[in-house]
Amino acid sequence: MLGGESIRGVISSLRNNETLLRSKVLLEKENLKDTEGKSSLKKASEEEIQQIGKKIRKENRKEKKILIGIAILITSVFTYFTINVIRQNTVDTESIEILKFQEKENEFLILIEKGDEWFEKGKWSNSVFYYEQAKEVFQKNYEINYRLVRSYSFQCESEFKNCHKAKELLDKLFFMFPDKEKELLEIKEKLEYEY
Template identity: 25%
Template structure:
């Protein structure tokens, strides 16, 4: 490059530097600086001592209310939750102990509970055999063994009643007992031809 070429390049460079800046870039730079100043500007406000005391009192009352509310909720939780937990624990252990509990049963009670239907039928048949033979005490003994196991057994109750009625008829003893048992039997099971027959026997004895 010669001397003329370097002079020409220098003139072009001076012209480029002499051009004005782009307006859009200038506006953006000014706006950015303005936003920055407004955004981070600190503003202080003066408060009187009276106003400051009021604010402190207000905030103190709010804090006290929150503390009271928290205390009440805590107490209610304790009052409700602790009894529930205690009740649950008690039920757990008590129910288990109840399930594992086995009451003492004497040998006589075991014999009563272990009696079978065949044995009950045997005692009833034996009782009525004694009744037909007019052995009333033996009959009552057999009926009473059934009633010890099944107090509401209808056949045993009727046999017991009949034994006293026939004894009253033949031996004139235990007539009041016979009348009482017959009335009780009728009140439980109602009257029928058999009870009517026993009633006739008692009336004829009067």
């Protein structure tokens, strides 16, 4: 209820202000006449109208050409900077990927080295531990899979552990790397009880 009354007051004050303003029609008529009361408009002939039209069209064409030129310039500058940013990003992402790969490769080589040290000492479970970690870095690498199955086979032979894992991994290696069959057959001979 209270809100409706305040709105009515605002509307009525706006109407009152509108009536106080001068009519716009009177202002337009005053602008058309000189101070002496004569009209400032001249009547033009057809030729003058055509010349004025041509002049206006020429100016419009000129303005359009300028606007198109500015638009092309702005677009080309924007495109140039966008392409440069994209090139820098691709170079950056490529170098980042190379660095990540090198880090993974270094980690992989360190884990293999530790596994090889334990393998030479005859500690099969420790070598299996490091080889499994290295396998997590590069899953389908033949060298690490071969070393892991070799450690499994020695562990199976001496401690009777991980024999089934050795057999499964060896079967996968025969399937994944058929060209390395000669090396894998040597390990298969150690796992004769599993086959």
